[in-house]
Amino acid sequence: MIRVRDLQVSYGDSVVAHIPELDLAAGQVLGIAGESGSGKSQTALALMGLTRYAGGSVTGSVQLGGVELSTLTNKQWRAVRGRRMAMILQSPRASLNPTITLGALFGRTLKLHGVPRAERQARMEQALVEVVLDPQILSRYPHEVSGGQAQRFAIALVAALRVDVLIADEPTSALDVTVQSEVIDVLRGLRERHGTAIVFISHDLAVIGELADQVMVMRRGEVVEQGPTSQILHEPAQQYTRELLLAVPVIGRTR
Ligand SMILES: Nc1ncnc2c1ncn2[C@@H]1O[C@H](COP(=O)(O)OP(=O)(O)OP(=O)(O)O)[C@@H](O)[C@H]1O
Numbered sequence: 293m294i295r296v297r298d299l300q301v302s303y304g305d306s307v308v309a310h311i312p313e314l315d316l317a318a319g320q321v322l323g324i325a326g327e328s329g330s331g332k333s334q335t336a337l338a339l340m341g342l343t344r345y346a347g348g349s350v351t352g353s354v355q356l357g358g359v360e361l362s363t364l365t366n367k368q369w370r371a372v373r374g375r376r377m378a379m380i381l382q383s384p385r386a387s388l389n390p391t392i393t394l395g396a397l398f399g400r401t402l403k404l405h406g407v408p409r410a411e412r413q414a415r416m417e418q419a420l421v422e423v424v425l426d427p428q429i430l431s432r433y434p435h436e437v438s439g440g441q442a443q444r445f446a447i448a449l450v451a452a453l454r455v456d457v458l459i460a461d462e463p464t465s466a467l468d469v470t471v472q473s474e475v476i477d478v479l480r481g482l483r484e485r486h487g488t489a490i491v492f493i494s495h496d497l498a499v500i501g502e503l504a505d506q507v508m509v510m511r512r513g514e515v516v517e518q519g520p521t522s523q524i525l526h527e528p529a530q531q532y533t534r535e536l537l538l539a540v541p542v543i544g545r546t547r
Pocket residue numbers: 303308326327328329330331332333334335346347495
């Protein structure tokens with residue numbers, strides 16, 4: 293679904309992320325780990341074609357389902373974002389319009405991305421069931437819901453849009469531990485029900501271990517190590533990965 297070759301993100305002379313090679317199939321989850329400033333979010337921005345809006349530039353190749361994205365115009369990109377790829381962030385409430393109800397926002401978003409009117413209501417209802425949210429939430433404003441509810445609502449939008457790829461940048465980092473695992477469950481459901489490929493970014497390898505099939509570890513814009521999750525978590529080849537693992541409790545592993 294996603295095929296990256298020699299992707300490089302720069303601001304002026306400084307390279308902030310360099311991904312030599314990355315392949316992600318439908319329904320697969322890639323975890324990206326690494327300390328603060330390692331280039332995780334810059335990688336996410338580049339995959340979404342948003343680097344130019346932040347004032348940076350990108351070289352290399354990113355393909356989505358065999359289509360090269362790096363040469364798309366802004367207009368062509370708008371037909372990809374929200375339809376084939378979507379992104380969720382650490383603080384979903386911050387990206388929800390505070391002046392309209394979640395129901396109005398849901399309807400507008402589906403309309404904006406070309407979901408026919410006749411289908412919107414059914415898609416909305418089904419998506420809320422999938423993320424285990426009461427439909428009553430649709431009458432609320434963003435400030436009237438919890439962080440966990442807001443994140444599940446954001447994932448419901450993604451489910452209703454039926455995108456092929458979800459980029460999730462630290463989606464659980466602002467949540468407490470119980471709520472974190474609810475959101476992880478909802479993401480797992482999304483991948484299983486819709487075959488969504490997910491890029492899951494977290495500085496927490498334990499959280500990544502719960503969801504990801506493969507893991508990429510980044511440091512100072514470079515990929516330190518990448519491979520199947522069990523290998524990275526249980527037999528890391530790099531000292532840096534071992535240090536990251538020591539920083540978090542990993543189930544089944546003694547410090
Ligand atoms: N607009 C910009 N101009 C120049 N450098 C930038 C710009 N935006 C980000 N950077 C640099 O890119 C590097 C990677 O940042 P990025 O946000 O990707 O890190 P991160 O891994 O997501 O960190 P965190 O875990 O804190 O979210 C940082 O060194 C940052 O200073």
